[in-house]
Amino acid sequence: MIRDVLREECWVQSDMTSRIMAQLADEPTMVAPQAVAASQKISHIRPHFNKYTWSIAASVAAAFFVGLFLINQPEVAAPDLIADNDTDQYVLAHHNYAPTSATYYMQNVAYNAGE
Amino acid sequence: MSLKFVFPGHFLRVLLLAIISQSAVAEEDLWATMQKTASAARELNYQGLFVYQNGAVIRSVQITHIYEGGREFTRNVVLDGRPREVFSEGDDIVIFNAKNDKVVIEKRRGQNLFPAMLPTQLYPLKQNYKLKFVGQERVAGRLAQVLDMIPNDNLRYQYRIWSDTEYGLLLKMSMLDMQGRTLEQIGFNQVAMLHTKDLDWFQPKIDATKPYVMDDTTDLTHTEDNLVVPNLPAGYKKVDQIQLKVPGRTAPVRQLIFSDGLASVSLFVEPMIKGMQPRVGKKSMGSTNVYAHVLNGYQLVVVGEVPAQTVEQIAQQVTFKK
Incomplete structure (x- = not known):
């Protein structure tokens, strides 16, 4: 029905809601869970899963989800607010006049870009 | 009579003092190597080819350097990209830069160009960096001592230098980030000592057919x-x-x-x-x-x-x- 709605091919009958409500009213009201027979209790699993096991399992699961959350975090980059060519002339001037700058030799790049 | 083994505190103090002084001497030795490296680039006569690398940018440069009568003469010819020649005589630097239909002449002053990257006065460096001996490596066919300049704080990068064991010439230098990754590197591919003091080479050969003009932005x-x-x-x-x-x-x-x-x-x-x-x-x-x-x-x-x-x-x- 969802697919049909998405395709706008769904023809919802006007009395559908009232029929659903009537069926819900006919359902018996359950106020307490049905008692489980003593023989059916989960004692048979106790030798394998004691309270410590459950704690460890919960911790592992929590660590897994925290790790998954951290791994899937987007990389937080420093704000890069300056456009690429905005500071080219300053960088070039720095390389030209700084007392020690090996980048001196790559000036051709900036000159090419500036022309 | 019982023999009493005494391990006096005095002995420990002497041992500790010896270790400290040994390390201090070693550090002083390394600074002496640095001083030799700083001077060698200026006082030796050599010719070679070095490569500068910064990220994806690589430039090859041919260098000739002569020390004559207390003056330094250097010619750097940039071999990659647009033709460019850099001449220095003492502190004065003149750059011939081919641009379209002309050669633009730029003037600079007081820059430390490779291999004369280290200042002659090392005192400021001693205040901000510690030296560590890394080992020996061959660079450009020559044996070099490898030293790390480790900054005292995180306000500057770390440098690694390769100093020629025989002449002290700086053969290679790297700038490293806080994680030890190379950010920038410059080093000789080949280098040879010159035994001539002829200065015939000390003239521009860049596009002699084009007019040479001074760059007014360098005023x-x-x-x-x-x-x-x-x-x-x-x-x-x-x-x-x-x-x-x-x-x-x-x-x-x-x-x-x-x-x-x-x-x-x-x-x-x-x-x-x-x-x-x-x-x-x-x-x-x-x-x-x-x-x-x-x-x-x-x-x-x-x-x-x-x-x-x-x-x-x-x-x-x-x-x-x-």
Whole structure:
């Protein structure tokens, strides 16, 4: 029905809601869970899963989800607010006049870009 | 009679003192090597080919250097990209730069070019870096001592230098980030000592058919003004202040240069004129970091081959005296 709605091919009958409500009213009201027979209790699993096991399992699961959350975090980059060519002339001037700058030799790049 | 084994505190103190003094001597020896390296690049006669690498950019440069009569003569020919020749005689540097239909001549002064990257006065470096002997390696067919210059703080990068064991010439130098990754590297591929003092080679050979013109943007004025940076990052000092014309800017731009002896940072101050778009923010390009903001109607841009926090710290400290 969802697919049909998405395709706008769904023809919802006007009395559908009232029929659903009537069926819900006919359902018996359950106020307490049905008692489980003593023989059916989960004692048979106790030798394998004691309270410590459950704690460890919960911790592992929590660590897994925290790790998954951290791994899937987007990389937080420093704000890069300056456009690429905005500071080219300053960088070039720095390389030209700084007392020690090996980048001196790559000036051709900036000159090419500036022309 | 029982023998009593005594391990006196005095012995421990002497042992400790010996270890400390041994390490101090070793550190002094390394600084002596550095001093020899700083001098060798200026006083030896050599010719070679070195490669500069910064990220994806690689440039090969041919160098000839002669020390004659107390003067240095160097010719660097950039072999990749656009033709370019850099001549230096003492502190004066002249660059012949082929641009379209002409050769533009630019003038510079007082720059330390490879392999003379280390300052002759090492005192500022001793204040900001510690030396560590790494080992020996061959570079450009020559045996080199490898030393690490480890910064005392995170306001500058680490450097690794390869110093020729025989002559002390700087054969290679790398700039490393905080994680030890190479940001920038420059080193000889081949080098040989020269036994001639002939200076016939000391003339430009770049596009002799084209007219040579002086570049007016290199017309510098040394200035002093009301701008101050009261609390510079530890170890940095102002080494120069100039006023220059920057292409595309109508008003002259002031440039203050700071250095710790090796790392250098420029602070540019440009008056904001009508219609000028303010630049605010930071940018990182390999080893170069940029920080820009606006203060008192001036555009401030700090650029340097230093960590981002150093340029930011300088930019935040700028004040104008009344």
